[in-house]
Structures are given as C-alpha cells and as structure tokens.
Amino acid sequence: MATVVKNGTIVTADLTYKADLKIDGGKIVEIGPDLAGDETLDATGCYVMPGGIDPHVHLEMPFMGTYSADDFDSGTRAALAGGTTMVVDFCLPDPGQSMLDALKRWDNKATRAHCDYSFHMAVTWWSEQVFNEMQTVVQEKGINTFKHFMAYKGSLMVNDDEMFASFSRCAELGALPLVHAENGDVVAAMQQKLMDEGNNGPEAHAYSRPASVEGEATNRAIIIADMAGVPLYVVHTSCEQAHEAIRRARQNGMRVYGEPLIQHLTLDESEYFDKDWDHSARRVMSPPFRNKQHQDSLWAGLASGSLQCVATDHCAFTTDQKRYGVGDFRKIPNGTGGLEDRLPMLWTYGVATGRITMNEFVAVTSTNIAKILNLYPRKGAILVGADADLVVLDPKKSKTISAKTQQSAIDYNVFEGKQVTGLPRYTLSRGVVVVEEGTIRSREGHGQFVAREPYPAVSKALSTWKDLTAPRKVERTGIPASGV
Numbered sequence: 468m469a470t471v472v473k474n475g476t477i478v479t480a481d482l483t484y485k486a487d488l489k490i491d492g493g494k495i496v497e498i499g500p501d502l503a504g505d506e507t508l509d510a511t512g513c514y515v516m517p518g519g520i521d522p523h524v525h526l527e528m529p530f531m532g533t534y535s536a537d538d539f540d541s542g543t544r545a546a547l548a549g550g551t552t553m554v555v556d557f558c559l560p561d562p563g564q565s566m567l568d569a570l571k572r573w574d575n576k577a578t579r580a581h582c583d584y585s586f587h588m589a590v591t592w593w594s595e596q597v598f599n600e601m602q603t604v605v606q607e608k609g610i611n612t613f614k615h616f617m618a619y620k621g622s623l624m625v626n627d628d629e630m631f632a633s634f635s636r637c638a639e640l641g642a643l644p645l646v647h648a649e650n651g652d653v654v655a656a657m658q659q660k661l662m663d664e665g666n667n668g669p670e671a672h673a674y675s676r677p678a679s680v681e682g683e684a685t686n687r688a689i690i691i692a693d694m695a696g697v698p699l700y701v702v703h704t705s706c707e708q709a710h711e712a713i714r715r716a717r718q719n720g721m722r723v724y725g726e727p728l729i730q731h732l733t734l735d736e737s738e739y740f741d742k743d744w745d746h747s748a749r750r751v752m753s754p755p756f757r758n759k760q761h762q763d764s765l766w767a768g769l770a771s772g773s774l775q776c777v778a779t780d781h782c783a784f785t786t787d788q789k790r791y792g793v794g795d796f797r798k799i800p801n802g803t804g805g806l807e808d809r810l811p812m813l814w815t816y817g818v819a820t821g822r823i824t825m826n827e828f829v830a831v832t833s834t835n836i837a838k839i840l841n842l843y844p845r846k847g848a849i850l851v852g853a854d855a856d857l858v859v860l861d862p863k864k865s866k867t868i869s870a871k872t873q874q875s876a877i878d879y880n881v882f883e884g885k886q887v888t889g890l891p892r893y894t895l896s897r898g899v900v901v902v903e904e905g906t907i908r909s910r911e912g913h914g915q916f917v918a919r920e921p922y923p924a925v926s927k928a929l930s931t932w933k934d935l936t937a938p939r940k941v942e943r944t945g946i947p948a949s950g951v
C-alpha cells in the first residue's frame with residue numbers, strides 16, 4: 468500500500484522545493500510532482516522534513532540511586548509527538564560489569580519503543596575484558612560509539628589513562644568516542660567545599676560546575692583524542708569555553724563535533740535562583756544552565772557550523788525523585804526532559820527568530836547526526852531509498868507547553884508556559900502515520916534497533932596519517948664514538 472504526502476514543501480539540510488513524496492514498504496520510493504497512492508496525507512502549507520534524531524537520551528536509566536522516569540514507552544511517545552523519529556540511548560555497564568551483559572538489559576528495555584532507536588556503549592571502567600568486548604560491540608552488536616564520563620567521580624567517571632586507552636581502541640576499531648566533559652575531580656572538591664560552607668540548595672549545583680571545568684575537560688578530551696588519532700564527539704556542550712576548544716580543534720583540522728542541548732540554548736542560570744526549591748531542583752542537570760553570553764555562543768556555533776547537533780539529554784525525574792536531594796544538592800538526580808519539545812522549541816527560538824535557517828534546522832536536528840553516527844542516508848535524508856521517517860511540520864500550528872498535555876511521565880516540564888509554533892501535522896515512522904494533529908497513533912514495540920557500522924573511511928584516513936607522521940628513528944651515517 469503506497470502513501471503519498473501531497474502538496475508540501477520538502478526541506479532538507481541543503482534544499483527547499485515543492486514536491487510530493489511516495490512511500491511504500493516503509494521507504495521513500497518516489498519524489499516528484501502529482502504523485503498518487505492508496506492513502507494521501509495533505510501537507511498543504513507544511514514543510515516535509517526528515518524526522519528528528521535525538522542522539523542523546525537516557526530512558527529508564529539507573530542513576531544516582533533511582534531510575535529516570537521516562538522509559539522506552541513514554542520516552543519514545545514523547546519523541547514522536549514532537550517530530551523526533553529516532554533516539555539513541557546510552558547502555559551503561561556498572562563498573563566491573565560486562566558490556567555484553569549490560570546490553571542484554573538495554574535490549575530488553577527497548578522492546579517497548581514506539582520509534583526506531585540505537586545505542587551508544589559507555590566505558591565506565593577499564594580492563595582487558597573491556598578492551599576485548601569493545602570489538603564484539605562494534606563488529607557484532609551494531610554499536611560504533613563509546614561514551615566516556617569525565618565527571619560523576621566515584622560512579623561513572625573514567626580517568627585520563629583509561630580514556631587514552633579506550634580512545635586508542637576506538638581508533639583501531641573505527642569507532643567514535645563521546646565525552647561528557649567536566650573535570651570530575653574539581654567538581655567533587657567544589658561540591659564538598661560548598662556543602663561545608665552550608666551551601667546545600669540546588670543553586671550550589673551550578674556553583675560547583677562553572678564553565679571553566681567544562682572548558683578544561685573539553686580541551687583535555689580533544690588533546691587525548693588527537694594523541695590517539697580518533698575523531699571526538701562532545702555531548703551537551705553548554706558554554707563558550709567548551710565551544711572555543713571545539714572551534715580551535717576544528718580550525719586545526721581535527722574532526723571534533725559539539726552537541727548543544729535545547730535546554731542550554733533556551734533556559735538560563737536564573738532558574739537556579741528561584742525561591743521555590745522544587746522549581747530549581749527540577750532544572751538540576753550537568754552541565755548546568757548558563758548565562759546569555761554562553762547561549763549566544765551556542766547559537767553562533769549552530770549558525771556557523773562549529774557545533775553540529777541539537778539534542779536533549781532527555782533524563783527525566785519526577786519532583787519526588789528530585790527531593791532525594793533536599794538538604795544536599797549532590798543527591799538531586801541530575802537530568803531534565805525535552806524530547807517532545809526539542810523541535811518546536813528550536814523552530815520557535817531558532818528559525819522563527821532568524822537565528823538559523825530551515826535548512827540548518829534540519830541539519831542540526833537530523834542530517835548532521837545521521838552522518839556522524841553513520842546512519843545516513845537511511846536516516847536523516849529525503850531521498851529515494853531512505854526510511855520514511857518524516858515530520859510534516861505546520862509552521863502555523865502553535866501551543867503552550869504544559870506538563871498536563873505532555874507524553875512524558877513526569878509531573879512538570881522545564882519549558883512550562885512557553886508558547887511554541889511549528890508543530891507536527893503528521894509524524895511518520897518508516898511510513899506509518901504515528902502522530903496525526905497531536906493524536907498519537909503509534910504502537911509500543913513498533914520501534915526497531917538500528918545497527919550502525921564502524922567508520923572505515925575516517926579511521927583509515929586518520930591511521931594512514933598517523934603512520935606517516937609517527938616518530939621514526941633517524942638512520943645516521945656518521946655516529947661519533949661514544950664517551951671521551
């Protein structure tokens with residue numbers, strides 16, 4: 468049965484044009500004028516774009532003594548409601564645990580997904596077993612990205628020697644390392660000092676993680692990646708210092724990618740100074756929200772291309788869970804939601820304000836990350852043969868964001884009260900209409916795991932260059948006699 472999306476304007480990362488789209492068997496089969504099919508979706512007045520890909524989510528994540536409240540059911544429903552058709556979650560082995568055992572747990576959780584998904588694997592400890600399992604993960608499990616936490620000392624954090632070993636292994640396997648870049652040792656020391664001084668509220672979370680701890684760690688990770696001869700992806704880039712390190716590395720020819728979150732682009736540090744403890748604690752995440760100068764830097768990076776993707780780091784905790792940290796900000800579970808709001812917020816605060824173009828919007832919400840994660844052109848593209856993961860975005864449709872109407876399971880929304888325009892008329896997942904005018908029609912379990920191959924081209928280029936420029940002993944003709 469063929470479906471035709473009619474009378475819309477197709478918007479991709481590089482083109483804007485009028486055409487119909489024909490879909491069959493979950494794929495785009497034809498693009499052109501006056502197409503006909505068995506079912507017609509009217510896209511008059513709408514933009515037809517690749518569905519969003521959120522490369523950074525934590526669904527049902529075990530963290531800080533609890534589990535993030537959105538699972539693969541509510542989380543992926545939220546994604547689809549907001550026009551996101553694929554998410555990438557992080558498989559987190561406990562320190563000492565096998566990556567392959569951890570992956571079984573994630574595979575099991577994800578059977579509930581309403582949209583397609585993939586995984587990053589986290590390196591939370593280091594050993595010969597981890598070294599060996601990384602190969603299995605890349606070659607047999609369809610995962611080509613490894614996450615490293617430079618923060619969360621005492622739980623997920625890895626040290627520089629472990630990071631260098633893991634990055635070097637990524638280089639051998641053609642995999643891409645990811646980093647959460649904050650100096651975990653300095654954060655832990657600052658947290659203790661603030662607590663000792665009686666500073667125990669959620670504002671102290673922000674004081675303990677200033678922009679410089681992120682800038683330092685970002686630069687350190689970049690240098691380690693360069694030494695290991697591997698590209699690097701920096702998650703939740705929130706400040707000018709980190710952006711500056713990424714910009715400089717890119718200017719020097721390194722493949723370094725930066726990922727601002729929609730929260731950091733649109734919410735600022737004043738949230739932590741609210742008189743209401745719950746209000747501030749609900750916004751506790753790492754890195755914390757920053758000031759307007761940092762936000763301007765992130766927007767500039769998206770427009771100029773020094774930052775590549777907008778994600779959410781969706782890691783939602785209820786108010787009750789946030790209250791674990793009353794009296795000690797270090798125990799407030801870190802994380803905020805955003806999956807349903809990423810596209811409408813970016814359209815409203817980015818495209819509608821002229822900060823970014825429609826094509827840049829598609830690039831930073833879908834196409835760039837599809838390329839970085841080696842999913843392109845199956846995902847992130849409007850091309851014949853691509854998966855029909857689409858959002859038919861109505862630029863006139865608007866709403867006020869409210870926890871009362873959201874898909875997420877939590878009892879609040881960090882964007883509560885924001886008026887957004889640019890909402891899906893339809894969201895399609897592999898050709899199936901999963902959202903129609905705000906009504907969810909998806910099915911739990913419809914989502915499929917998307918395996919991702921390693922990156923032979925980039926790793927070959929980097930290893931060839933590294934071999935060519937490796938230290939070499941100089942073969943000399945005249946060697947003076949040693950000693951006197």
Ligand code: URP
Pocket residue numbers: 525647751752753754780782801802803
């Ligand atoms: O505060 C955050 N970001 N929570 C989720 C885990 C992480 O650091 O990405």
Ligand code: ZN
Pocket residue numbers: 540911
């Ligand atoms: Zn359900």
Ligand code: ZN
Pocket residue numbers: 647702703753754
């Ligand atoms: Zn993180």
Ligand code: ZN
Pocket residue numbers: 523524525780782
């Ligand atoms: Zn995260």
